[in-house]
Amino acid sequence: MSKLLDLRQRILQSPLLINSAWGILANLLQTGLTSAFFVILARNFPANEFAQFLIANTVYQLVAAFSSMGLSQWFIRDYASSENKNNLTVEYLKIQLILGLIFYAVNVAAAFTLYPDGTIRVLSIILGSNIVFDNLINAIKSLNIAEFLQKKSANILLIDALLKLTVGSLLFIYALPITAIATLLVVVRAITVNVFIRIGSAANVTLVDVLRRNVSFEHLRNVLIGNWYFVVIGSVSVVYWSIANIIISKMLSLADVANYEISFKIFSVMMLLPIVASGSIFPRFITLYKAAQLNELRRLFNNIQQAYISISVLIYAFVISFSQFWLPFIFGRNYTEAVPCVNLMFLTFLLFPTVLLQANLIVAMKMEKMDMIFNLCSLLCNFGGCLIGLTLYRSLSVVNYSIAGSFLVFHLLQDVLLIKKGFSTWLATARFYASISAFVLLYQYSLHYTRPWVAFLVISMSIILFALSALVKSGVLNSIKQPLAKA
Structure with missing residues (x-):
């Protein structure tokens, strides 16, 4: 019995296990709710219309893979040794905001180049705006990982998934078009960003601090050049899966x-x-x-x-x-x-x-x-x-x-x-x-x-x-x- 109690005590006192457990539990719930949302779409829209949504979503995810430029690992690694953590955090958030806006434009251009279908183009314009929000969310998630506060990120992302499922559940009441569903998803993502910035981190950072922060083009270039390995690594991970969907949409x-x-x-x-x-x-x-x-x-x-x-x-x-x-x-x-x-x-x-x-x-x-x-x-x-x-x-x-x-x-x-x-x-x-x-x-x-x-x-x-x-x-x-x- 004493050995079992000792084992239990070690588990409860292990930061690694506690941090991982919170992240795993909340992410499983989040993904389960998100998957339920996709199930609702699959059951309420014709296969062709559902596929159009999936294609636009894939283009957005493909471009989003590049938008953060893989800088999260650089931030996590440098955060531990940084003397001015708040300054580094604000700088990182502003860089992610700038990159999000740039790659939103890239998303729209890619969708119009790859697909002549009008519905796919409209969906890409709507869903692509999530790139800006995702960049900010992922930046704060990286901060919480560095501070071992995944519990905060997990709770907020769970709320995000619940809101997304609520949007999908509206289809049981109203026959909304797929473009309206996409628009509501963007609204949900904007709410999530606001919650993240206000209460999602222990850092004393506000959206005003991020917007006021001046990041020159030269400094941005130096950060990207100095960490270009992470840029490639972070981009490839999502491109790897998305490129297959693009090829399938063209050949099958x-x-x-x-x-x-x-x-x-x-x-x-x-x-x-x-x-x-x-x-x-x-x-x-x-x-x-x-x-x-x-x-x-x-x-x-x-x-x-x-x-x-x-x-x-x-x-x-x-x-x-x-x-x-x-x-x-x-x-x-x-x-x-x-x-x-x-x-x-x-x-x-x-x-x-x-x-x-x-x-x-x-x-x-x-x-x-x-x-x-x-x-x-x-x-x-x-x-x-x-x-x-x-x-x-x-x-x-x-x-x-x-x-x-x-x-x-x-x-x-x-x-x-x-x-x-x-x-x-x-x-x-x-x-x-x-x-x-x-x-x-x-x-x-x-x-x-x-x-x-x-x-x-x-x-x-x-x-x-x-x-x-x-x-x-x-x-x-x-x-x-x-x-x-x-x-």
Whole structure:
């Protein structure tokens, strides 16, 4: 009993676990509500009209990927050592505001260049204005990560998701056009920005401070040039997913656009766990590396890596076991063809959490140039695979295999670098790929000879036993219980 109480106390006193838990919980709720909004749209608009909304939304997200110029990681890393944190925060917010306005114009130009469809153009003009708001929101989220106050961001984003769902729910009462829905979404985003600026951060910053702050073109250029690695890294991460949708919209049908977007929405929900957790883990990596505590850094990295592998296996097993049941139930029978796309896309999820973790470690060790190169290689593999594959065989499965293959290249490049830096070994790397490959083949095989719930129950119990065994042996908690401020 005393050991259990001690374990509970360590969990409650761990800033890393508390920060991650708040972020994961609220982001899961937020994404769940946002997904419900998309379900409502899918059920209340014809497939072609829904696809037009998705295309305009994809163009906006694609441009938004560049709008922040990837400066959040630079800000988080410099914030800890900055002597005038308030000044740096106001400067960062003003830079994000300027970049948001510039890239809104880029969004409109891109939509008019790519699509002659009038509805897509109008939706792009409306939805694109979110770029300005998103930049400010993401800037304050970065500040809260640096201050370990993700709870504030999580609460406000949850309110944002509730408002978005309320907008979608209006369709049950009024037959609103898709452009009216898009306009209301922009209003919701504007409200969220206002709440974030007023109460979303511990910093003493107001919108007036941001607007009054003078940032010269020369200073903006110097910031971007000095951190251009982060610019590329931050942009590639979203471009990677959006470019596939653009290619599908040009080479396949609108139904394929909808099926891919639904698959990605589900994938995005599952991505939240490693993404939010990594947001808390990244500052910890930075702290340990700066303090030259490399043994502790290796131990923390290896422990979290094992946890990520277990999570990815569990989620993959759940999705392919039950997607044929819950996906048509949620999105409607019109989207039953999305089931194979979802199952193929989740091959990538077996690699995604560890790719993200390894990228955080590489950047924490100030090797963002290598991370940028790996990101670009992965993007080129995805882009080339989609174009070449769809030219030879017009099928949505080509896109999913291309994404999985490019992630494999990304992971392998990271592995080689981390082996050289002493964070892994060739044997451990070979064991990882062999284990993942064997798991996929055996699990797929088992689904043909037993009920899905039986196969999932077996793998779930195995992972639970593995997790309990790991905690008993050396304990992930022992490596992270020390408060970050004292590291």
